[in-house]
Amino acid sequence: MDLEKLIFDLCAAQGVSGNEAPALAIAKEYLKNIAEVRADRNGNLFATLGNPQADKTILLDAHLDRIGFIIIDINDDGFVKVDKLGGIDVRVLQDTVLVAENGLKGTVCCLPPHLTDGSEGKATPISKTWVDFGMPAEKLRERLKPGDALTFAEQPHKLLGDKITSPALDDRCGVAALLRAAELIDTKEYRVVILLSTQEETYGTGAKTGAFQIDADEAIAVDVSFASQPDVSGQYGKIALGKGPMICVSSVMNRAMSQKLIALAKEQELPYQLEPIGGVTGTNGDHIAVSKGGVKTALISIPQRYMHTPVEVISLADVENTARLIAAYINGGGAFHD
Secondary structure (H helix, E strand, O other): OHHHHHHHHHHHHOEEEOOOHHHHHHHHHHOOOOOEEEEEOOOOOOEEEEEOOOOOEEEEEEEEEOOEEEEEOOOOOOEEEEEOOOOOHHHHHHOOOOEOOOEEEEEEEEOHHHHHOOOOOOOOOOOHHHEEEEOHHHHHHHHHHOOEEEEEOOOEEOOOOOOEEEOOOHHHHHHHHHHHHHHOOOOOOOOOEEEEEEEOOOOHHHHHHHHHHHHOOOOEEEEEEOOOOOOOOOHEEEEEOOOOOEEEEOOOOOOHHHHOOOOOHHHHHOOOOOEEEOOOOOOOOHHHHHHOOOOOEEEEEEEEEEOOOOOOEHHHHHHHHHHHHHHHHHOOOOOOOO
């Protein structure tokens, strides 16, 4: 598997929260020859590996959706009013190019500095954000309507070394890690289900309903978390790109699973970093852990800079090592044995 191409393909796809079909199609194409694949009524993609008749099931989750915008109005001057789909950082919106699902592009309106008095020092709130598609209202309304989705038009780019930048790396790089892990998993003893879930950025619907369906014995959620950059201090100031996945230790996550992942990383000589969290993690891991009768759950995060912007940055090595750690965990039978 060409991991860089896979991530570029996934990140170039549309698929905002609530309409993940374009990303699902990419993932399905990669999975169809190595797993039994199906989708459900909420748009989740399930891929089953290992022994489908086994008594024990291990669930692997990463979310397919990306942040974006929903059109709420088109005024008579042809400007488009939007609201957030997920955790948009309004500080990065000025002058940003957005793209609709039909490929139509527009730019977020901004006030030129020549027309300001210097008092506009704060980011424009989403309630005052408009998008200019350069078309009169009557023409624009033929191609866009309230309820349509927009997202960042920026495409993936390669940086120096093994670093890449792109919107939607949260969590398309986690999806890529699970697709890569699917190549490495080799077990006939357990059923392994990969859940590529929907709507994590808005409500967590996919993980909640998907985990309930599977009712797994153990689960690992894969997402992104914060890496060091200028002006970041505290525990995340110590997290480096390229130094391995982040293994979460939290009251919500299963401690035995976290410790097993740490032990495996040492045994397999895979780099890893710790992410201690005092309570909920803000990921699908929280939803999965309390699904149905409860699921023993762990969280692995891929270090990322500039989360929820058009220029998120990760290291390919961290994605590969995440996949290898997950495969080692499953091939070894997980943390619990009958």
